Amino acid sequence: MSDGQDTGRPEFTLVQVADTPSSEEEMAPMFTAPVTDGKRHKNDIFRPGPGPMVEFRGVTKTYDGGARGLNGVSLRIGTGEFVFLVGPSGSGKSTFIRLIIRELRATPGEVVVGGLDLATLRRSKVPYLRRAIGCVFQDFRLLPDRTAAENVAYALQVTGHSQKEVRRRVPEILSLVGLDGKFDRLPRELSGGEQQRVSIARALVNHPRLLIADEPTGNLDPETSLGIMDLLLRINRTGTTVLVATHDQHTVDRMQMRVIALDEGRVVRDEESAGYHDETGEVLA
Amino acid sequence: MRLGMFFREALRSIRANAAISVAATVTALIAVFILGAFIPSFMYVRSAVDAQTAKVDVDVYIADTATVSQVNSLREKLDGLRTDGTVAAVTYVSKEDALRIMKERLRDPSVLDELPSNPLPAKFNVKPTEAENADVIVAAVKDDPALDPTEGIVYPETTADRLLTAAKFVQWAGFILIGILLLAAVLLIGNTIRLSIFARRREVEVMRLVGATNWFIRWPFMIEGVICGLVGAVVAVAMLWGIKVGVVDAWAAGADSALTKTGSAAGTIAFPLLMIVLVGAGALLGAIGSGITLRRFLKV
Numbered sequence: 001m002s003d004g005q006d007t008g009r010p011e012f013t014l015v016q017v018a019d020t021p022s023s024e025e026e027m028a029p030m031f032t033a034p035v036t037d038g039k040r041h042k043n044d045i046f047r048p049g050p051g052p053m054v055e056f057r058g059v060t061k062t063y064d065g066g067a068r069g070l071n072g073v074s075l076r077i078g079t080g081e082f083v084f085l086v087g088p089s090g091s092g093k094s095t096f097i098r099l100i101i102r103e104l105r106a107t108p109g110e111v112v113v114g115g116l117d118l119a120t121l122r123r124s125k126v127p128y129l130r131r132a133i134g135c136v137f138q139d140f141r142l143l144p145d146r147t148a149a150e151n152v153a154y155a156l157q158v159t160g161h162s163q164k165e166v167r168r169r170v171p172e173i174l175s176l177v178g179l180d181g182k183f184d185r186l187p188r189e190l191s192g193g194e195q196q197r198v199s200i201a202r203a204l205v206n207h208p209r210l211l212i213a214d215e216p217t218g219n220l221d222p223e224t225s226l227g228i229m230d231l232l233l234r235i236n237r238t239g240t241t242v243l244v245a246t247h248d249q250h251t252v253d254r255m256q257m258r259v260i261a262l263d264e265g266r267v268v269r270d271e272e273s274a275g276y277h278d279e280t281g282e283v284l285a
Numbered sequence: 286m287r288l289g290m291f292f293r294e295a296l297r298s299i300r301a302n303a304a305i306s307v308a309a310t311v312t313a314l315i316a317v318f319i320l321g322a323f324i325p326s327f328m329y330v331r332s333a334v335d336a337q338t339a340k341v342d343v344d345v346y347i348a349d350t351a352t353v354s355q356v357n358s359l360r361e362k363l364d365g366l367r368t369d370g371t372v373a374a375v376t377y378v379s380k381e382d383a384l385r386i387m388k389e390r391l392r393d394p395s396v397l398d399e400l401p402s403n404p405l406p407a408k409f410n411v412k413p414t415e416a417e418n419a420d421v422i423v424a425a426v427k428d429d430p431a432l433d434p435t436e437g438i439v440y441p442e443t444t445a446d447r448l449l450t451a452a453k454f455v456q457w458a459g460f461i462l463i464g465i466l467l468l469a470a471v472l473l474i475g476n477t478i479r480l481s482i483f484a485r486r487r488e489v490e491v492m493r494l495v496g497a498t499n500w501f502i503r504w505p506f507m508i509e510g511v512i513c514g515l516v517g518a519v520v521a522v523a524m525l526w527g528i529k530v531g532v533v534d535a536w537a538a539g540a541d542s543a544l545t546k547t548g549s550a551a552g553t554i555a556f557p558l559l560m561i562v563l564v565g566a567g568a569l570l571g572a573i574g575s576g577i578t579l580r581r582f583l584k585v
Binding site: 132143144158 | 490
């Protein structure tokens with residue numbers, strides 16, 4: 001899988017977008033994760049290889065006050081998987097995610113993302129780790145005084161793209177997530193679903209190989225949630241690993257993907273093609 | 286380059302946080318104004334003290350009975366002090382010269398014509414390189430046989446000592462005050478910028494989330510600090526210039542007081558140089574202020 005030529009300079013073949021794309025063929029060129037074609041991005045620090053995208057080995061996270069976020073978690077998320085992380089509030093979902101983007105460090109345990117051991121990752125490399133991971137949050141985390149286009153542009157500027165490239169790519173990706181005609185709106189002028197689309201566009205614009213969404217539909221109505229999940233699924237079909245932490249039982253049941261259930265910091269269930277509850281029907285949330 | 290983008294980001298943030306930017310600018314203005322008023326005042330006082338200490342000289346009076354060889358050996362002693370750097374200059378003032386100088390000073394010199402002989406002794410006027418050296422000179426020649434027994438050595442002992450103390454005090458007080466002022470200015474600007482960053486903590490979080498390096502986040506804030514510092518400094522310099530032209534120059538031209546004469550304008554800093562120093566200080570204050578403050582917020 002990594003025997004393709006490493007040209008050093010990725011080719012961004014982008015689609016010409018007229019409308020919101022309806023087919024995966026249109027999405028594909030935009031979202032193709034580089035790991036699938038053996039090419040590496042400039043600034044891409046993930047080690048190419050067939051290993052899992054995320055691996056936790058005996059990970060415990062004890063906070064300063066003594067509270068346990070995670071307790072001895074070991075699991076693997078393979079490249080290209082779509083995984084739901086479920087569990088009640090305080091079960092450790094956020095801790096799990098924050099460990100992956102190195103907002104937290106395991107105490108003790110080993111977290112390996114894209115072949116990188118995060119315990120030994122130098123602090124100065126953390127920004128590069130985060131560029132390789134797209135993040136989407138329940139509260140969108142958009143910069144409030146910037147328009148939709150500027151919010152997406154910021155992620156490109158951070159990675160050192162030229163103004164010319166920013167002007168070219170921002171409209172394309174915003175069109176892809178279905179925000180035509182709303183490029184110059186400020187976040188407060190957009191609906192919740194639209195804001196979440198901006199935040200997904202921002203997460204995707206740097207071609208991440210791993211997309212993490214923490215309660216992406218938490219603030220959205222069911223219909224809007226479906227649209228967002230659909231978007232995440234299509235992104236996953238292009239090869240991007242997607243990890244979604246959620247409470248949204250309906251969505252999880254409908255999509256029948258791998259489900260990892262956490263409770264009090266432990267993995268209580270890890271099942272392929274599952275729903276929100278286990279077979280006994282016991283309610284976790 | 287990226288600089289253009291950082292600059293745009295800084296301007297955007299100044300606009301978005303107008304109140305805080307104004308506060309930072311006013312802080313810089315006050316700090317630079319005080320600094321700008323203090324530096325020339327301090328230098329003026331110091332130049333006045335220097336002018337006084339420069340006047341400290343030692344008069345070594347020669348007895349009328351002293352032989353030529355005794356006078357010559359005294360002169361050699363003083364010349365020796367000159368070669369080792371204690372003394373700047375030795376001037377011989379003969380009895381005739383002394384009388385002539387006295388005549389010039391008196392309003393009615395005719396009184397001297399009544400004298401049967403010249404009562405004034407000859408002397409060596411010795412200028413020390415440093416006022417402190419007066420003591421060394423006195424110690425070296427105080428037992429010389431050529432010394433006039435009545436006049437001996439004359440020098441403004443207490444004046445010199447007081448001036449020296451004053452000069453040292455002014456110097457140290459000046460350095461300490463400037464240091465405190467600069468520190469206060471840095472802390473004030475830093476605090477103001479902290480407000481600005483605190484207001485945008487979420488924003489900084491988002492920037493880190495999308496993988497901005499610390500310097501990428503820091504540059505716009507630093508530029509913002511520098512802009513506030515520069516604008517504050519420029520306004521402060523304009524105010525100082527107004528005061529200089531309107532008040533100080535007018536007063537110096539009109540007044541004939543001892544103060545304006547002792548401390549010469551040449552001893553203080555030239556205004557264009559002061560201007561550059563102050564504007565530079567303003568920019569530096571802004572940069573250091575934001576730099577220090579940002580360190581806390583950028584810990585991963």
